[in-house]
Amino acid sequence: MRFDIVTATATDYAAAIPALAQVLRACVMKGAAVGFIPPLDLEGAVAFWRGQADAVRAGEKQILLAISDAGRIVGTVTLALAPQVNGSHRAEIAKMLVHPDARRQGIAAALLKRAEELAREKGRRLLVLDTRQGDDAERLYARLGWQSCGIIPDYALNGDGSSHATHVMYRQLPPRPRDLRVAAAHPDDPDAIPLIDALSADLLARFDSDGRRGLAGWSDVADRSLFALARLDGVPVGCGAVRPFMGETGEIKRMYATPGSAGVGAALLSFLEEGARNLGYRQLVLETRWANDRAVAFYRRHGYRLTANYGHYAGRPESACLTKIL
Ligand SMILES: CC(C)(COP(=O)(O)OP(=O)(O)OC[C@H]1O[C@@H](n2cnc3c(N)ncnc32)[C@H](O)[C@@H]1OP(=O)(O)O)[C@@H](O)C(=O)NCCC(=O)NCCS
Known part of the structure; x- marks a missing residue:
């Protein structure tokens, strides 16, 4: 599958919410640890993305979309710019999601690369994230140069009374070569x-x-x-x-x-x-x-x-x- 990565404008974002909800729901139902416990229905997923709209409009959250050559949104990642006065060089990677039927084609890697470029454009040089210990994503981040800070045990709930650990990671973006x-x-x-x-x-x-x-x-x-x-x-x-x-x-x-x-x-x-x-x-x-x-x-x-x-x-x-x- 060929795909493009685009940074959603506020208008793109509003139009993309139903498709983003499909991607989020499919990932959660497949067991992803991204803030929800399955089952997640479509309304719940739509409500989540609607809740991000103000931050997207304000530019605090930058949403990248992976769009297939058939025009379908198959993946997304959020770059959340740290709002703190002393964090103006920092951003967080969140909601890295690729639809289960579009995985293992390099979409997440491309989303992450573009998110790094965008971070630089926004003057951010330190990126942070956390991901469930042992997930595919952990391997992806390590392969793309992310460093490990450590594991926090008992970080998030699974829904059956058990919990899982999260792996906190960071990446310092190498200085951009000057032209x-x-x-x-x-x-x-x-x-x-x-x-x-x-x-x-x-x-x-x-x-x-x-x-x-x-x-x-x-x-x-x-x-x-x-x-x-x-x-x-x-x-x-x-x-x-x-x-x-x-x-x-x-x-x-x-x-x-x-x-x-x-x-x-x-x-x-x-x-x-x-x-x-x-x-x-x-x-x-x-x-x-x-x-x-x-x-x-x-x-x-x-x-x-x-x-x-x-x-x-x-x-x-x-x-x-x-x-x-x-
Ligand atoms: C983690 C996730 C985002 C990865 O998405 P993806 O698009 O499959 O990622 P990529 O295709 O870039 O890389 C995945 C693997 O496919 C491999 N791959 C990439 N392109 C490939 C290709 N053309 N052919 C075969 N394999 C390929 C990569 O090398 C990588 O291998 P690895 O598993 O050994 O590390 C996806 O599994 C997902 O949405 N998971 C659920 C949500 C989640 O957990 N998000 C992370 C929150 S922190």
């Missing part, structure tokens, strides 16, 4: 201007010179110049440029990465070096200030060596000039 992209751009790109302004303001405040002339006359030599823009998860976070200096030597200009964006400077530098090679440069030079010790250390870490101060930096003791053979 860092560097691409060629024009320095007049609206995404670039605030970065160039921020760099200029920073340099002016620290070194009394904003370095703005680094991009002067861009269009005159655009064919031998390269401006690069870095975006992290789509947000512009850094820039840099290579300009012609002399013959096969290019000059690095306007390197900037917004504070706290680790890895951006290295990605920009590597993009610019590769671009410079493609433009026919064999060597790069650059100037920074000795007082900018983090920048000096950064370039040295990336293979740049000190060189005699060149051009109009000659005779300026505050300038540190570096070079790298490509």
Whole structure:
């Protein structure tokens, strides 16, 4: 069976209640420990889901639906966002249900994976749940990376006077890999201007010179110049440029990465070096200030060596000039 996983809107949810009631009732009648003792009739199951509607409308509970290619709701899971002020990073997985005639096709695994993605989107990084000890679900969660906290004995009643234990589990969602992209751009790109302004303001405040002339006359030599823009998860976070200096030597200009964006400077530098090679440069030079010790250390870490101060930096003791053979 093919199936889709969708996050129910409040309207979808209202329409889905009869089908969700069928799934809940079928699971309980098959012996699932999900808050009820069999027998559960359809009205009882409908009443349960109706009781969730306010929380769904408020966004406190997110309901995922597994819908078969025939348009039938065959599974569901609830992501309940912790309402506590100090729990805004946490959510609970509840009512993981797959209709007995749709099991063992990966529907629960797909629901859980989507619930994790949704949790991340909602800023939740810790998930918790409990499940009857020894159930199929326990194996499913363990397989999907859930950790065991322990067993609570005598947790819920079975209906015949006996009780069963529950297994409390949690999952810390691994940090989402960041999407860092560097691409060629024009320095007049609206995404670039605030970065160039921020760099200029920073340099002016620290070194009394904003370095703005680094991009002067861009269009005159655009064919031998390269401006690069870095975006992290789509947000512009850094820039840099290579300009012609002399013959096969290019000059690095306007390197900037917004504070706290680790890895951006290295990605920009590597993009610019590769671009410079493609433009026919064999060597790069650059100037920074000795007082900018983090920048000096950064370039040295990336293979740049000190060189005699060149051009109009000659005779300026505050300038540190570096070079790298490509
Ligand atoms: C627990 C439950 C949600 C699992 O649903 P499911 O859709 O069958 O789960 P999956 O298909 O993802 O995985 C179940 C098993 O089928 C296997 N499977 C998945 N796709 C398969 C396929 N295409 N072919 C054969 N086996 C498959 C999985 O490997 C897994 O194997 P395991 O039993 O060795 O762990 C379901 O049994 C259920 O609704 N139980 C009652 C309610 C309940 O207890 N919920 C948990 C509350 S905490």
